[in-house]
Amino acid sequence: MKITFPYWGNYTVAFELLAKKLNLEVVPPEKTTPRTIEKGVKIAPEMYCFPLKVNLGNFLEAIEKGADTIVMPTALGGSCRLRYYAFVQDKVLKENGKNVNFVIFDQSLDIFSKLKKISGASFFKMIEATIFTLKALNIIEKLEKKAQYLRPREIEKGDTDRVLISAFRRMREIEKFSELLKFEKEIMKELNQIKIKRKKVPRVGILGEIYTVCDHVVNFEIEKKLGNLGVEVHREMSLLYHLKKKIFFKDFFIQRKIKPYLGSTVGGHGRDAIYEMLKYVKKGFDGVIQLLPSFCMPETSVRPILEKIHQETGIPFLSLSLDEQVAEAGIDTRIEAFVDVVKNYYQKKQKT
Amino acid sequence: MKAYLGIDVGSLTVKFVLIDKKGEVLYWNYERTGGRPIEAIQRELKKLKEWIENHNPKIEISGVGTTGSARYLAGVIVGADLIKNEITAHAKGASFLVPEVRTVIDIGGQDSKIIILENGVAVDFAMNYLCAAGTGSFLDAQAFRLGIPIEKFGELVLKSKKPTTIASRCTVFCESDMIHKQQIGHKVEDIVAGLCEGLVRNYLSNVAKGKKILSPILFVGGVSENVGMRWAFEKALGQKVIVPKYNKVMGAFGVALLVKEHPPQKTKFRGFEISDMDIKCDSFQCKGCPNQCEVIEAKMNDKIIARWGDRCGRWSNLRYD
Incomplete structure (x- = not known):
């Protein structure tokens, strides 16, 4: 049995490590490319949300390399069309003559029994693997956060990304927990050695659908682009944020905070988007960007609310809807213009 | 004499503006690219060189800026000191001509944008997504289909007394609705007037969605030449819409002003020789x-x-x- 899973930004490394830790034979997904997306779009239902199409492309490429079992989480605590992803993908792949097994992780708590069934690992082993993966995720997010700080300040443009690319390549080879800790120390040291100019720069918050904001291929490396244009990026939404939110019932508190704007859930991370935007406004950020894949219902529902907050507070706001038809040049123009608006806003604020 | 050159290479046209150090326009030109931007730039450079030789040989280019969707390509070829997106460039040009401007409507060959300004700087903007209804390309195609020269299009609109309603959600449906109206016997001027109204409606509900449109409103870009569209905008907004000088070349003018604001020590301009290379x-x-x-x-x-x-x-x- 050879398993595979969807590509999801830098998190892919952590998922790969998890699979290896459980002694599963794994075909790690190739990095998503325009061709991957093309393959997925060809067979996917047209009106489905964009991530499903990208995932299908990833699966097709992995199947070509011999994968026969697909591990697919469907809504670990979310509630949007992601719930049907695995079933739709299963059907689509079968219709196209790809006979693969699906291991579906859903909201029920039988993750462990399912993992046990496919890996045969002991309970202790699984706990160990979970801790290992959580640490790996933690490191990935730490590195991403650090990079967001460094990019606008680095003297030699591109230094940070060079370190990151080699770091994630090295991370794939790690086997032990102690190695992981050592790796973290080394990379942090390397990042700290990058020559930077300490200065105040405009800050922009990114919010939106979790897959799109975290996957740097789908969002055209927006964090890198903004960073190179001299803007510090903040991103609250991440996988660990989502998991923590579920464990500590944070939704209840979020709902109370956003009450004047939205009275109930709209699915997905709709409420979080409003909550984050209000938070960015309160913290004195200089701009907010919303990223959403086309046909994403929760984010489309909250977009007018975010627009309203933007009108009320005057904070620059840009909403980018992404799918296979969007040209990178158009995104670049919008980002560049938005950064100019952000800088105007920032300078006006500095003066007063 | 120091002069600054702004080049705007859009989807259909190329615009050149030469300004002096006070921001006065010395020369401007607007030509179609015919789908060959590089050749168009070379051709236009040649024209500019001739103009300089004939009018004021003392003019020396001390800075070049490029904008428009082909700004990188144009910037590489001519050797630009500044490559700027068209939104910032338009905002700069518009606020230079009308300092109190609050809204800029810019409709070009393929893009339509709205820019909201406060105290002369852009504070908000929006651009059309996935839809080219209401842009120059579509108007061009319809004028061609009806056999009306695009320059005469606007006059025809103004002749209409009873504009008919045209569905404007999407260019494809828009065109089939126009054909339907012509087949049941509406007059051509009523159809084209309806088309302009429909395109403005589409612009206001798609591009300018949720934005507060305050006066003074400036209308720039190639489509602003079309008096029919001006009429339709004034009718829909119930406010005066100003079409300033240099409306067609506002982006190029803006980027020239931006270069002038922060002039380079030594320009990267490759010189007029590139038009023969x-x-x-x-x-x-x-x-x-x-x-x-x-x-x-x-x-x-x-x-x-x-x-x-x-x-x-x-x-x-x-x-x-």
Whole structure:
């Protein structure tokens, strides 16, 4: 049995490590490319949300390399069309003559029994693997956060990304927990050695659908682009944020905070988007960007609310809807213009 | 005499504006690219050179800025000191001419945008997504289909007494609705007037959705030449819509002003000789990683001057002198 899973930004490394830790034979997904997306779009239902199409492309490429079992989480605590992803993908792949097994992780708590069934690992082993993966995720997010700080300040443009690319390549080879800790120390040291100019720069918050904001291929490396244009990026939404939110019932508190704007859930991370935007406004950020894949219902529902907050507070706001038809040049123009608006806003604020 | 050149290469047209150090326009020109932006730039440069020789040979180009959707290409070819997006450029140009401007409506060949300004700086903007209804290309196509020269299009609209309603959600449906109206016997001027109204409606509900449109409102871009569209905007907004001077070349004017604001020590302008050089662009697929970016390389007289299009910077960060 050879398993595979969807590509999801830098998190892919952590998922790969998890699979290896459980002694599963794994075909790690190739990095998503325009061709991957093309393959997925060809067979996917047209009106489905964009991530499903990208995932299908990833699966097709992995199947070509011999994968026969697909591990697919469907809504670990979310509630949007992601719930049907695995079933739709299963059907689509079968219709196209790809006979693969699906291991579906859903909201029920039988993750462990399912993992046990496919890996045969002991309970202790699984706990160990979970801790290992959580640490790996933690490191990935730490590195991403650090990079967001460094990019606008680095003297030699591109230094940070060079370190990151080699770091994630090295991370794939790690086997032990102690190695992981050592790796973290080394990379942090390397990042700290990058020559930077300490200065105040405009800050922009990114919010939106979790897959799109975290996957740097789908969002055209927006964090890198903004960073190179001299803007510090903040991103609250991440996988660990989502998991923590579920464990500590944070939704209840979020709902109370956003009450004047939205009275109930709209699915997905709709409420979080409003909550984050209000938070960015309160913290004195200089701009907010919303990223959403086309046909994403929760984010489309909250977009007018975010627009309203933007009108009320005057904070620059840009909403980018992404799918296979969007040209990178158009995104670049919008980002560049938005950064100019952000800088105007920032300078006006500095003066007063 | 110091002068600054702004070049705006859009989807259909190329615009050149030459300004002096006070911001006065010395020369401007607006031409179609015919789908060949490089040749158009070369041709326009030649014209500019002739104009300078005939009018004021003392003019010396001390800064060049490019904008428009082909700004990188144009910037590489002419050697630009500043490459700026068209939104910032338009905002700059508009606020220079009308300092108290609050709204800029810009409709070009393929893009339509709205820019909201406060105290002369852009504070908000929006651009059309996935839909080209209401832009120059579509108006061009419809004028061609009806056999009306595009310059006469606006006059015809003003003749209409009873504009008919045209569905404007999407260009394809818009066109079929126009054909339907013509087949049941509506007059051509009523149909084109309805078309302009429909396009304005589409613009206001798609591009300007949720934005507060305050006066003074400036209408710029190629489509602002069309008096029919001006009429339709004034009717829909119930406010005066100003079409300023240099409305067609506002982007180029704005970018020239931006260059003038922060003039370079020494301009990177390659000189007027490039209009006689052999400039070619070619592309290849990089095999360095799974991304397989399409890298574009520009050659001037068989010497590579720049490469771009790669994500990692493997090609674009190399030095080409």
